[in-house]
Amino acid sequence: MNNSIWQADFYRRPLKDKQDQQLWELLICTPTRSLEFTAICPQSEVNAHWLVEQLRKVGQGQDLPDTIQVFRPQSLGLIETAAQMLGVKVEATRHTTALKQWLLERAQQYQEMKTYTGEFYDPLKLDSPPPVPLAENLWGDRWRFATLPAGNIKDIIERPIPILAVPEFLLPLNLGLSSTLPIPGVVIDGGRQSMRLAQWLEAAQPYFLKYVSGDPDGLILEAGLVDRWVVATFSDREVSLAAQVYEERKQHSQGLHFLLVQPDDSGMTYSGFWLLH
Structure with a gap:
């Protein structure tokens, strides 16, 4: 399996736990989606060390990638910090087709979850400055x-x-x-x-x-x-x-x-x- 590139997104979702705390989700996949990994994190625990633990979990079954591609600006800093601790390069790019398709699928799945808040959610929407x-x-x-x-x-x-x-x-x-x-x-x-x-x-x-x-x-x-x-x-x-x-x-x-x-x-x-x- 070629896992030299992973695509990752780590951001809050329309989900809350029993304590009414916002939940973040980490999604990691390869460009072919031969590898898919998800993990949920309460907002109070969101940090680079939590991310490092998850990346190591994914890397247990295969080597860590050469590059992690990230399209969401709000995810970039944390993922860069975690990846740096593991010696993995991060590429900021919009070309994350597999990940974006998976995010669209996940958006439908959230509606079936008990933790779903019911709020409107567009998984690919990014705030864009005026030209x-x-x-x-x-x-x-x-x-x-x-x-x-x-x-x-x-x-x-x-x-x-x-x-x-x-x-x-x-x-x-x-x-x-x-x-x-x-x-x-x-x-x-x-x-x-x-x-x-x-x-x-x-x-x-x-x-x-x-x-x-x-x-x-x-x-x-x-x-x-x-x-x-x-x-x-x-x-x-x-x-x-x-x-x-x-x-x-x-x-x-x-x-x-x-x-x-x-x-x-x-x-x-x-x-x-x-x-x-």
Whole structure:
């Protein structure tokens, strides 16, 4: 069994014990859910040492993982502290599909428990700050919506690109997408700022780019665990129509889209490429 990655969530649930104390639950699974572990903890006992004990319990049957992935900001600090005591790396990432699916299933199961409080509960909801404009010293020369045939993405990622973020599970082939399907994306010609922008994006950890209609319309980058950035605003009708087509194409590509940063539109060099979902 390959347990080099675990996904974990440790947070309060819509559950209370007989003393009316809020209950927290620890969920740990592998990306394939071949391993699943749960433990309940009263809020008064929530600390890193309790977590260390639970992680050791899970590790009794198999080795501890190389990495524990965490998507919830409120879980991150405690899990990082516990993992550090055990010499395990923690990765803050939204890409915890198996864990999120399990959380949705658990939310249904809570309703059957005697400790269920009956309160509304969305297991995946995270408080997200309002979007912040990108710093002017990062912004490039121009940007545009674009498409790439799914089959061409493999060619692009084989090129020498300084910053490349292409999770294997997001490759079009692994999503079962046709090689001719147009994958929507955003291309930024960064000019002299191209490498600086790509490095900033690498640190920010892009997750997805979405069009938001308004006055003006906007292109919002969701990044990190809950960060949001205003990549661009526009009121031009043609750009807004292109943005709507961009969102429609995402529906056909199972949400797959890309972000490409390059110095110019010559196609000679790229600074950074991200597959997003």
